[in-house]
Amino acid sequence: MKPIKVGLLGLGTVGSGTFNVLRRNQTEIKGRAGRGIEVAMVCRRNVALAKQIVGDSVAVTADPFEIIRNPEIDIVVETIGGCDLARTLVLEAIAQGKHVVTANKALLAVHGTEIFAAARDKGVMVAFEAAVAGGIPIIKALREGLTANRIEWIAGIINGTTNFILSEMRSKGLDFGTVLKEAQRLGYAEADPTFDVEGVDAAHKLTIMSAIAFGVPVQFDKAHVEGISQLQAADIKYAEQLGYRIKLLGLTRRRDNGIELRVHPTLVPISRLIANVEGAMNAVVVQGDAVGTTLYYGKGAGAEPTASAVIADLVDITRLHTADPDHRVPHLAFQPDAMSDTAILPMTEVLTSYYLRLRVADEAGVLSSITTILAEGDISIDAVLQRESAEGERQTDLIILTHQTQEGGMNKALARMQGLPTVLAPIVRLRKEELA
Secondary structure, three states: OOOEEEEEEOOOHHHHHHHHHHHHOHHHHHHHHOOOEEEEEEEOOOHHHHHHHHOOOOEEEOOHHHHHOOOOOOEEEEOOOOOHHHHHHHHHHHHOOOEEEEOOHHHHHHHHHHHHHHHHHHOOOEEOHHHOOOOOOHHHHHHHHOOOOOEEEEEEEOOHHHHHHHHHHHHHOOOHHHHHHHHHHHOOOOOOOHHHHOOHHHHHHHHHHHHHHHOOOOOHHHOEEOOOOOOOHHHHHHHHHOOEEEEEEEEEEEEOOEEEEEEEEEEEEOOOHHHHOOOOEEEEEEEEOOOEEEEEEEEOOOHHHHHHHHHHHHHHHHHHOOOOHHHOOOOOOOOHHHOOOOOEOOHHHOEEEEEEEEEEEOOOOHHHHHHHHHHHOOOOEEEEEEOOOOOOOOEEEEEEEEOOEEHHHHHHHHHHHHOOOOEOOOOEEEEEOOOO
Protein backbone atom coordinates (compact mmCIF):
# COMPACT_ATOMS: atom_id res chain seq x y z
CA MET A 1 0.00 0.00 0.00
CA LYS A 2 1.41 3.38 -0.95
CA PRO A 3 2.37 5.78 1.87
CA ILE A 4 0.10 8.55 3.09
CA LYS A 5 1.52 11.84 1.80
CA VAL A 6 1.87 14.69 4.30
CA GLY A 7 2.40 18.40 3.71
CA LEU A 8 3.93 20.42 6.57
CA LEU A 9 2.88 24.07 6.88
CA GLY A 10 5.67 25.54 8.96
CA LEU A 11 9.07 24.09 9.76
CA GLY A 12 9.80 25.75 13.06
CA THR A 13 10.05 24.01 16.43
CA VAL A 14 6.99 21.76 16.02
CA GLY A 15 7.29 21.23 12.26
CA SER A 16 10.95 20.25 12.34
CA GLY A 17 10.35 18.06 15.40
CA THR A 18 7.57 16.26 13.54
CA PHE A 19 9.76 15.71 10.50
CA ASN A 20 12.66 14.38 12.58
CA VAL A 21 10.59 11.99 14.71
CA LEU A 22 8.74 10.65 11.66
CA ARG A 23 12.04 9.93 9.95
CA ARG A 24 13.71 8.42 13.04
CA ASN A 25 10.82 6.16 14.07
CA GLN A 26 9.43 5.32 10.63
CA THR A 27 9.56 1.54 11.17
CA GLU A 28 7.52 1.64 14.39
CA ILE A 29 5.10 4.23 12.98
CA LYS A 30 4.47 2.21 9.80
CA GLY A 31 3.91 -0.93 11.85
CA ARG A 32 1.27 0.82 13.95
CA ALA A 33 -0.41 2.76 11.15
CA GLY A 34 -0.53 -0.12 8.66
CA ARG A 35 1.18 1.90 5.93
CA GLY A 36 3.95 4.46 5.61
CA ILE A 37 3.51 8.13 6.52
CA GLU A 38 5.76 10.29 4.38
CA VAL A 39 6.41 14.03 4.43
CA ALA A 40 6.26 14.91 0.75
CA MET A 41 6.33 18.71 0.92
CA VAL A 42 7.11 21.43 3.45
CA CYS A 43 6.49 25.16 3.54
CA ARG A 44 8.77 27.74 5.09
CA ARG A 45 9.52 31.31 4.08
CA ASN A 46 13.26 30.65 4.33
CA VAL A 47 13.46 27.94 1.67
CA ALA A 48 17.24 27.53 1.98
CA LEU A 49 17.01 26.85 5.71
CA ALA A 50 14.15 24.41 5.16
CA LYS A 51 16.26 22.45 2.66
CA GLN A 52 19.02 22.15 5.23
CA ILE A 53 16.52 20.47 7.60
CA VAL A 54 14.72 18.11 5.19
CA GLY A 55 17.37 17.48 2.55
CA ASP A 56 16.81 16.90 -1.15
CA SER A 57 14.15 14.19 -0.92
CA VAL A 58 11.34 16.54 0.15
CA ALA A 59 9.86 19.35 -1.95
CA VAL A 60 10.14 22.80 -0.33
CA THR A 61 8.03 25.86 -1.04
CA ALA A 62 7.49 29.32 0.39
CA ASP A 63 3.82 29.28 -0.70
CA PRO A 64 1.53 27.35 1.69
CA PHE A 65 -1.26 27.17 -0.92
CA GLU A 66 1.04 25.13 -3.14
CA ILE A 67 0.85 22.37 -0.53
CA ILE A 68 -2.89 22.69 0.00
CA ARG A 69 -3.67 22.51 -3.72
CA ASN A 70 -1.27 19.66 -4.41
CA PRO A 71 -3.47 16.64 -5.30
CA GLU A 72 -0.79 14.24 -4.02
CA ILE A 73 -1.05 15.53 -0.44
CA ASP A 74 -3.48 13.56 1.78
CA ILE A 75 -2.93 15.30 5.14
CA VAL A 76 -1.97 18.91 5.87
CA VAL A 77 -0.15 19.55 9.16
CA GLU A 78 -0.54 23.17 10.28
CA THR A 79 2.16 24.40 12.68
CA ILE A 80 2.42 28.08 11.74
CA GLY A 81 0.36 29.37 14.69
CA GLY A 82 -1.79 32.48 14.89
CA CYS A 83 -5.41 32.70 13.80
CA ASP A 84 -6.06 34.63 10.60
CA LEU A 85 -3.75 32.97 8.08
CA ALA A 86 -4.04 29.61 9.82
CA ARG A 87 -7.85 29.74 9.61
CA THR A 88 -7.70 30.52 5.89
CA LEU A 89 -5.24 27.70 5.22
CA VAL A 90 -7.10 25.11 7.29
CA LEU A 91 -10.48 25.91 5.74
CA GLU A 92 -8.94 25.81 2.25
CA ALA A 93 -7.30 22.45 2.98
CA ILE A 94 -10.68 21.10 4.15
CA ALA A 95 -12.35 22.48 1.01
CA GLN A 96 -9.74 20.60 -1.03
CA GLY A 97 -10.78 17.36 0.72
CA LYS A 98 -7.63 17.02 2.83
CA HIS A 99 -7.43 15.91 6.43
CA VAL A 100 -5.85 18.40 8.83
CA VAL A 101 -3.62 18.01 11.87
CA THR A 102 -3.00 21.15 13.91
CA ALA A 103 -1.18 22.12 17.09
CA ASN A 104 -2.90 25.52 17.06
CA LYS A 105 -4.96 25.92 20.25
CA ALA A 106 -5.78 29.58 19.59
CA LEU A 107 -7.20 28.71 16.17
CA LEU A 108 -9.48 26.00 17.55
CA ALA A 109 -10.53 27.90 20.67
CA VAL A 110 -11.68 30.85 18.54
CA HIS A 111 -12.71 29.24 15.22
CA GLY A 112 -13.18 25.58 16.15
CA THR A 113 -16.94 25.50 15.65
CA GLU A 114 -16.61 26.76 12.08
CA ILE A 115 -13.68 24.47 11.28
CA PHE A 116 -15.28 21.31 12.66
CA ALA A 117 -18.54 22.02 10.81
CA ALA A 118 -16.64 22.46 7.53
CA ALA A 119 -14.76 19.20 8.11
CA ARG A 120 -17.98 17.29 8.81
CA ASP A 121 -19.57 18.64 5.64
CA LYS A 122 -16.53 17.55 3.60
CA GLY A 123 -16.12 14.18 5.33
CA VAL A 124 -12.56 14.84 6.48
CA MET A 125 -10.88 14.75 9.89
CA VAL A 126 -9.35 17.59 11.91
CA ALA A 127 -7.04 16.18 14.61
CA PHE A 128 -5.56 18.34 17.36
CA GLU A 129 -3.95 16.29 20.12
CA ALA A 130 -0.89 18.56 20.05
CA ALA A 131 -3.01 21.67 20.69
CA VAL A 132 -3.40 20.89 24.41
CA ALA A 133 -0.62 19.94 26.84
CA GLY A 134 2.02 19.02 24.26
CA GLY A 135 2.93 15.34 24.44
CA ILE A 136 0.29 14.42 27.05
CA PRO A 137 -2.50 12.47 25.28
CA ILE A 138 -5.28 14.31 27.10
CA ILE A 139 -7.52 14.81 24.04
CA LYS A 140 -7.56 11.08 23.29
CA ALA A 141 -8.22 10.35 26.97
CA LEU A 142 -11.22 12.70 27.04
CA ARG A 143 -12.63 11.71 23.64
CA GLU A 144 -12.08 7.95 23.87
CA GLY A 145 -10.58 6.60 27.09
CA LEU A 146 -13.16 8.27 29.37
CA THR A 147 -16.11 8.00 27.00
CA ALA A 148 -18.14 5.93 29.51
CA ASN A 149 -17.97 8.72 32.09
CA ARG A 150 -20.02 11.76 32.90
CA ILE A 151 -17.13 14.19 33.34
CA GLU A 152 -17.61 16.30 36.46
CA TRP A 153 -14.61 18.62 36.33
CA ILE A 154 -11.18 19.17 34.80
CA ALA A 155 -8.34 21.09 36.45
CA GLY A 156 -5.05 21.60 34.67
CA ILE A 157 -1.62 23.16 34.83
CA ILE A 158 -1.51 23.67 31.08
CA ASN A 159 1.09 26.38 30.59
CA GLY A 160 4.70 25.47 31.31
CA THR A 161 5.99 29.04 31.32
CA THR A 162 3.78 30.14 34.19
CA ASN A 163 4.37 26.95 36.13
CA PHE A 164 8.12 27.47 35.85
CA ILE A 165 7.76 31.05 37.08
CA LEU A 166 5.57 30.06 40.04
CA SER A 167 7.94 27.22 40.97
CA GLU A 168 10.91 29.60 40.98
CA MET A 169 9.04 32.27 42.94
CA ARG A 170 8.15 29.71 45.61
CA SER A 171 11.49 27.92 45.88
CA LYS A 172 13.67 31.06 45.75
CA GLY A 173 11.39 33.67 47.29
CA LEU A 174 11.79 35.95 44.27
CA ASP A 175 9.25 38.38 42.81
CA PHE A 176 7.49 37.91 39.48
CA GLY A 177 9.57 40.37 37.44
CA THR A 178 12.90 38.83 38.46
CA VAL A 179 11.80 35.28 37.64
CA LEU A 180 10.23 36.33 34.33
CA LYS A 181 13.58 37.72 33.15
CA GLU A 182 15.26 34.45 34.09
CA ALA A 183 12.56 32.46 32.27
CA GLN A 184 13.16 34.55 29.15
CA ARG A 185 16.91 34.03 29.41
CA LEU A 186 16.44 30.25 29.64
CA GLY A 187 13.99 30.17 26.74
CA TYR A 188 10.92 29.21 28.81
CA ALA A 189 9.24 32.57 28.15
CA GLU A 190 8.86 34.53 24.93
CA ALA A 191 10.20 38.05 24.48
CA ASP A 192 6.53 39.10 24.68
CA PRO A 193 5.16 36.69 27.31
CA THR A 194 1.66 38.20 27.51
CA PHE A 195 -0.29 35.19 26.22
CA ASP A 196 1.43 32.94 28.75
CA VAL A 197 1.62 35.06 31.90
CA GLU A 198 -1.85 36.60 31.51
CA GLY A 199 -3.48 33.18 31.17
CA VAL A 200 -4.65 33.44 27.54
CA ASP A 201 -2.73 30.37 26.33
CA ALA A 202 -4.12 28.27 29.18
CA ALA A 203 -7.65 29.53 28.46
CA HIS A 204 -7.38 28.48 24.81
CA LYS A 205 -6.48 24.95 25.89
CA LEU A 206 -9.10 24.80 28.62
CA THR A 207 -11.81 25.92 26.19
CA ILE A 208 -11.04 22.93 23.96
CA MET A 209 -11.03 20.44 26.85
CA SER A 210 -14.28 21.84 28.23
CA ALA A 211 -16.02 21.46 24.87
CA ILE A 212 -14.97 17.80 24.66
CA ALA A 213 -15.83 17.03 28.29
CA PHE A 214 -19.30 18.55 28.28
CA GLY A 215 -20.37 18.38 24.64
CA VAL A 216 -20.67 22.15 24.11
CA PRO A 217 -19.30 24.39 21.34
CA VAL A 218 -15.89 26.02 21.87
CA GLN A 219 -16.57 29.38 23.54
CA PHE A 220 -13.29 31.06 24.37
CA ASP A 221 -14.95 34.48 24.53
CA LYS A 222 -16.91 33.35 27.62
CA ALA A 223 -13.89 32.13 29.60
CA HIS A 224 -12.78 34.06 32.68
CA VAL A 225 -9.05 34.71 32.33
CA GLU A 226 -6.57 36.00 34.93
CA GLY A 227 -2.80 35.65 34.82
CA ILE A 228 0.04 35.72 37.33
CA SER A 229 1.69 39.06 36.56
CA GLN A 230 0.17 40.69 39.66
CA LEU A 231 0.93 37.79 41.99
CA GLN A 232 3.19 38.70 44.91
CA ALA A 233 5.85 36.59 46.59
CA ALA A 234 4.26 37.28 49.98
CA ASP A 235 1.09 35.42 48.98
CA ILE A 236 3.06 32.42 47.77
CA LYS A 237 4.80 32.35 51.16
CA TYR A 238 1.58 32.69 53.16
CA ALA A 239 -0.12 30.01 51.07
CA GLU A 240 2.73 27.61 51.82
CA GLN A 241 2.41 28.29 55.54
CA LEU A 242 -1.28 27.40 55.34
CA GLY A 243 -0.61 24.15 53.47
CA TYR A 244 -1.25 25.30 49.89
CA ARG A 245 0.67 25.97 46.68
CA ILE A 246 -0.36 28.57 44.14
CA LYS A 247 -0.73 27.32 40.56
CA LEU A 248 -2.12 28.95 37.44
CA LEU A 249 -5.03 26.56 37.09
CA GLY A 250 -7.44 26.09 34.22
CA LEU A 251 -10.67 24.78 35.69
CA THR A 252 -13.94 23.76 34.04
CA ARG A 253 -16.74 22.23 36.10
CA ARG A 254 -20.27 21.07 35.44
CA ARG A 255 -22.87 22.75 37.67
CA ASP A 256 -26.65 22.31 37.79
CA ASN A 257 -27.13 25.73 36.16
CA GLY A 258 -24.24 25.73 33.69
CA ILE A 259 -20.51 25.22 33.16
CA GLU A 260 -17.65 27.02 34.87
CA LEU A 261 -14.81 27.99 32.52
CA ARG A 262 -12.01 29.88 34.26
CA VAL A 263 -8.24 30.38 34.42
CA HIS A 264 -6.62 32.11 37.39
CA PRO A 265 -3.99 31.69 40.13
CA THR A 266 -5.37 29.10 42.54
CA LEU A 267 -4.42 27.78 45.95
CA VAL A 268 -4.25 23.97 45.83
CA PRO A 269 -3.57 21.78 48.90
CA ILE A 270 0.03 20.57 49.00
CA SER A 271 -1.31 17.03 49.53
CA ARG A 272 -2.70 16.98 45.97
CA LEU A 273 -0.39 15.49 43.33
CA ILE A 274 -1.03 18.39 40.96
CA ALA A 275 0.24 20.88 43.57
CA ASN A 276 3.64 19.17 43.34
CA VAL A 277 4.04 19.56 39.58
CA GLU A 278 7.06 21.83 39.24
CA GLY A 279 9.11 23.56 36.56
CA ALA A 280 7.81 23.68 33.01
CA MET A 281 5.80 20.46 33.30
CA ASN A 282 2.06 20.17 32.65
CA ALA A 283 -0.58 18.10 34.43
CA VAL A 284 -4.32 17.64 34.00
CA VAL A 285 -6.71 16.11 36.54
CA VAL A 286 -10.03 14.76 35.25
CA GLN A 287 -12.87 13.73 37.55
CA GLY A 288 -15.33 11.21 36.07
CA ASP A 289 -18.33 9.69 37.79
CA ALA A 290 -17.29 6.10 37.03
CA VAL A 291 -13.49 6.19 36.98
CA GLY A 292 -13.02 8.76 39.75
CA THR A 293 -9.92 10.94 39.60
CA THR A 294 -7.31 10.47 36.86
CA LEU A 295 -4.07 12.43 36.41
CA TYR A 296 -2.14 13.05 33.18
CA TYR A 297 1.40 14.42 33.50
CA GLY A 298 4.24 15.24 31.14
CA LYS A 299 5.94 17.80 28.96
CA GLY A 300 3.53 20.37 27.65
CA ALA A 301 5.75 21.90 24.99
CA GLY A 302 8.95 21.38 23.04
CA ALA A 303 9.80 20.04 19.61
CA GLU A 304 9.61 16.29 20.15
CA PRO A 305 6.94 16.08 22.88
CA THR A 306 4.60 18.08 20.64
CA ALA A 307 5.72 16.08 17.59
CA SER A 308 4.73 12.93 19.49
CA ALA A 309 1.15 14.21 19.63
CA VAL A 310 1.15 15.38 16.00
CA ILE A 311 2.33 11.97 14.79
CA ALA A 312 -0.22 10.17 16.95
CA ASP A 313 -2.86 12.16 15.05
CA LEU A 314 -1.24 11.26 11.73
CA VAL A 315 -1.39 7.57 12.67
CA ASP A 316 -5.05 7.84 13.68
CA ILE A 317 -5.98 9.53 10.41
CA THR A 318 -3.99 6.96 8.42
CA ARG A 319 -5.86 4.10 10.11
CA LEU A 320 -9.24 5.75 9.45
CA HIS A 321 -8.41 7.28 6.08
CA THR A 322 -10.87 5.07 4.19
CA ALA A 323 -13.44 4.67 6.97
CA ASP A 324 -17.01 5.89 6.69
CA PRO A 325 -16.97 9.45 8.13
CA ASP A 326 -20.04 8.62 10.25
CA HIS A 327 -18.07 5.89 12.04
CA ARG A 328 -15.15 8.07 13.10
CA VAL A 329 -14.73 9.56 16.58
CA PRO A 330 -16.48 12.98 16.53
CA HIS A 331 -14.17 16.00 16.78
CA LEU A 332 -15.59 17.02 20.17
CA ALA A 333 -16.45 13.47 21.32
CA PHE A 334 -20.23 13.96 21.06
CA GLN A 335 -22.18 13.37 17.87
CA PRO A 336 -23.14 16.71 16.25
CA ASP A 337 -26.85 16.26 16.98
CA ALA A 338 -26.08 15.49 20.64
CA MET A 339 -24.17 18.71 21.31
CA SER A 340 -25.58 20.85 24.12
CA ASP A 341 -26.23 24.58 24.42
CA THR A 342 -25.51 24.54 28.18
CA ALA A 343 -24.56 28.05 29.29
CA ILE A 344 -21.08 29.07 30.39
CA LEU A 345 -21.59 30.67 33.78
CA PRO A 346 -20.57 34.28 34.39
CA MET A 347 -17.89 34.58 37.05
CA THR A 348 -20.34 36.09 39.55
CA GLU A 349 -22.17 32.72 39.65
CA VAL A 350 -19.07 30.57 40.16
CA LEU A 351 -18.79 28.68 43.46
CA THR A 352 -15.32 28.50 44.99
CA SER A 353 -13.35 29.20 48.15
CA TYR A 354 -11.07 32.18 48.75
CA TYR A 355 -7.76 33.37 50.15
CA LEU A 356 -7.87 37.00 51.29
CA ARG A 357 -4.90 39.11 52.41
CA LEU A 358 -5.73 42.40 54.04
CA ARG A 359 -3.22 45.02 55.16
CA VAL A 360 -4.91 46.35 58.30
CA ALA A 361 -4.29 48.68 61.22
CA ASP A 362 -3.00 46.74 64.21
CA GLU A 363 -5.67 47.76 66.70
CA ALA A 364 -8.56 46.27 68.62
CA GLY A 365 -11.78 45.46 66.78
CA VAL A 366 -10.32 45.12 63.27
CA LEU A 367 -10.81 41.37 62.97
CA SER A 368 -14.30 41.62 64.46
CA SER A 369 -15.47 44.18 61.90
CA ILE A 370 -14.15 42.08 59.02
CA THR A 371 -15.64 38.79 60.24
CA THR A 372 -18.98 40.57 60.77
CA ILE A 373 -19.05 41.62 57.10
CA LEU A 374 -18.27 38.06 56.02
CA ALA A 375 -20.94 36.62 58.31
CA GLU A 376 -23.55 39.08 57.01
CA GLY A 377 -22.66 37.92 53.49
CA ASP A 378 -23.18 34.29 54.57
CA ILE A 379 -19.46 33.60 53.94
CA SER A 380 -18.01 31.00 56.30
CA ILE A 381 -14.38 31.29 57.48
CA ASP A 382 -12.11 28.25 57.24
CA ALA A 383 -8.90 29.68 58.78
CA VAL A 384 -7.35 32.96 59.93
CA LEU A 385 -3.67 33.86 60.07
CA GLN A 386 -2.67 37.17 61.65
CA ARG A 387 0.95 38.23 61.51
CA GLU A 388 2.53 40.15 64.35
CA SER A 389 3.31 43.70 63.34
CA ALA A 390 6.96 44.62 63.00
CA GLU A 391 8.49 46.62 65.82
CA GLY A 392 7.45 50.24 65.52
CA GLU A 393 4.70 49.53 62.99
CA ARG A 394 0.99 49.82 63.64
CA GLN A 395 -0.19 47.68 60.73
CA THR A 396 -0.06 44.01 59.82
CA ASP A 397 -1.21 41.35 57.35
CA LEU A 398 -4.43 39.50 58.06
CA ILE A 399 -4.93 36.29 56.06
CA ILE A 400 -8.38 34.68 55.80
CA LEU A 401 -9.36 31.42 54.09
CA THR A 402 -13.06 30.96 53.41
CA HIS A 403 -15.30 28.01 52.69
CA GLN A 404 -17.06 27.79 49.34
CA THR A 405 -19.29 30.71 48.40
CA GLN A 406 -20.61 32.43 45.30
CA GLU A 407 -18.26 34.94 43.68
CA GLY A 408 -20.93 37.62 43.41
CA GLY A 409 -21.45 37.56 47.18
CA MET A 410 -17.70 37.69 47.78
CA ASN A 411 -17.42 40.74 45.51
CA LYS A 412 -19.97 42.59 47.65
CA ALA A 413 -18.22 41.62 50.88
CA LEU A 414 -14.84 42.71 49.51
CA ALA A 415 -16.26 46.12 48.55
CA ARG A 416 -17.54 46.61 52.10
CA MET A 417 -14.26 45.49 53.67
CA GLN A 418 -12.22 47.72 51.37
CA GLY A 419 -14.26 50.69 52.59
CA LEU A 420 -13.25 50.16 56.23
CA PRO A 421 -10.85 52.87 57.48
CA THR A 422 -8.72 50.16 59.13
CA VAL A 423 -8.05 48.42 55.77
CA LEU A 424 -4.96 50.25 54.54
CA ALA A 425 -4.27 48.78 51.07
CA PRO A 426 -6.09 47.03 48.22
CA ILE A 427 -7.25 43.58 49.37
CA VAL A 428 -5.58 40.61 47.66
CA ARG A 429 -8.16 38.00 46.64
CA LEU A 430 -7.13 34.59 45.26
CA ARG A 431 -9.34 31.57 44.70
CA LYS A 432 -8.84 28.22 46.45
CA GLU A 433 -9.77 24.76 45.16
CA GLU A 434 -9.58 21.58 47.23
CA LEU A 435 -9.91 19.32 44.12
CA ALA A 436 -11.29 16.57 46.32
